[in-house]
Amino acid sequence: MGPLEGLTIIELAGIGPGPFCGMMLSDMGADVVRVDRASAVRRPAPDRPPPDVLGRGRSSLGVDLKQADGVETVMRLVEQADGVIEGFRPGVTERLGLGPEDCMARNPALVYGRMTGWGQEGPYAHAAGHDINYISLAGALEPIGRRGEGPVPPLNMLGDFGGGGMMLAFGMVCGILEARRSGSGQVVDAAMVDGAATLANFVWGLKAAGMWGPERGTNLLDTGAPCYDVYRCADDEYISIGSLEPQFYAELLEKTGLTEDDLGPQHDQSSWPDAKDRLATLFASKTRAEWCELMEHSDVCFAPVLSMEDAAKHPHNVHRGTFVDVDGMTQAGPSPRFSRTEPKVQGSAAHPGQHTDKVLARFGFSPEDTAGLKGSGAVA
Numbered sequence: 232m233g234p235l236e237g238l239t240i241i242e243l244a245g246i247g248p249g250p251f252c253g254m255m256l257s258d259m260g261a262d263v264v265r266v267d268r269a270s271a272v273r274r275p276a277p278d279r280p281p282p283d284v285l286g287r288g289r290s291s292l293g294v295d296l297k298q299a300d301g302v303e304t305v306m307r308l309v310e311q312a313d314g315v316i317e318g319f320r321p322g323v324t325e326r327l328g329l330g331p332e333d334c335m336a337r338n339p340a341l342v343y344g345r346m347t348g349w350g351q352e353g354p355y356a357h358a359a360g361h362d363i364n365y366i367s368l369a370g371a372l373e374p375i376g377r378r379g380e381g382p383v384p385p386l387n388m389l390g391d392f393g394g395g396g397m398m399l400a401f402g403m404v405c406g407i408l409e410a411r412r413s414g415s416g417q418v419v420d421a422a423m424v425d426g427a428a429t430l431a432n433f434v435w436g437l438k439a440a441g442m443w444g445p446e447r448g449t450n451l452l453d454t455g456a457p458c459y460d461v462y463r464c465a466d467d468e469y470i471s472i473g474s475l476e477p478q479f480y481a482e483l484l485e486k487t488g489l490t491e492d493d494l495g496p497q498h499d500q501s502s503w504p505d506a507k508d509r510l511a512t513l514f515a516s517k518t519r520a521e522w523c524e525l526m527e528h529s530d531v532c533f534a535p536v537l538s539m540e541d542a543a544k545h546p547h548n549v550h551r552g553t554f555v556d557v558d559g560m561t562q563a564g565p566s567p568r569f570s571r572t573e574p575k576v577q578g579s580a581a582h583p584g585q586h587t588d589k590v591l592a593r594f595g596f597s598p599e600d601t602a603g604l605k606g607s608g609a610v611a
């Protein structure tokens with residue numbers, strides 16, 4: 232009974248941010264049908280779900296989009312859907328006969344979501360790329376890293392998932408809300424380069440206020456400040472400190488037994504290198520568990536830096552139900568939370584084509600229709 236129950240989304244299968252968007256919509260209760268390539272269907276299907284967390288919670292239809300009957304099959308689904316999401320390069324779905332104009336001619340209220348790295352137009356639009364390239368051009372990668380070192384890619388969380396899939400999911404919900412008022416659909420152009428730039432707006436604000444300098448690793452939030460960094464402990468584990476506000480910084484001093492005379496004024500950047508060395512030496516004198524015993528549940532703004540496995544077992548995350556087990560696979564559950572319409576994982580990822588018969592029946596295909604499509608190879 233998630234908040235998006237009643238919505239139907241057709242997902243043209245892809246990788247990375249597109250499936251992440253599909254996962255988010257499914258977690259919130261939408262009925263997401265993934266259109267997989269017929270050539271990806273395996274007979275017999277494996278007896279265990281695939282280890283594809285991003286693919287969870289939707290049914291799979293195997294279709295040959297190179298056949299006219301395959302395209303028409305998808306169009307019949309599109310006629311009954313609220314939205315379509317796809318992650319191909321610009322122009323690919325148009326060549327398949329499944330572009331926005333084709334689909335919206337059959338369903339004028341359809342919201343058509345397009346997930347790309349560079350966007351639907353522009354000098355880079357047709358070039359290949361990955362997360363690291365998109366966040367580079369967005370100006371979001373260059374500030375991340377330590378002083379005197381090169382930029383550090385933040386895995387692929389900033390471009391693919393934060394600036395990409397999450398922005399597309401937000402855009403789809405916005406578009407569907409508007410379509411229900413106006414009766415008219417539209418295209419959502421979600422580009423990772425745009426989304427990553429949007430995520431960096433806070434830093435743009437700091438720059439405008441004169442609070443962010445050009446050198447990497449010398450600012451308040453980029454490991455420049457001693458009160459906002461990670462520190463190695465005696466057992467080679469790490470802790471994180473985020474004592475930005477004066478009252479939190481005062482508690483950090485109290486817990487460590489240090490004074491402002493030891494570290495220098497909190498916001499005096501000339502004292503930061505020495506203060507960081509002093510704190511690094513101190514934190515290296517105890518184990519992570521010892522620092523947890525001293526600082527957890529205080530207002531230092533402290534947390535241990537946990538591995539993924541340890542994070543799933545931490546008492547706070549266990550209490551919150553942050554992580555769930557789905558068919559033996561540990562993964563983060565749906566977020567955000569809702570007080571009345573509770574999101575939930577609607578099941579493990581499907582194998583390509585696993586639900587072809589059920590999907591077609593649900594969308595009004597007769598057994599004879601399905602048998603004919605299978606016989607021609609249009610579906611699998």
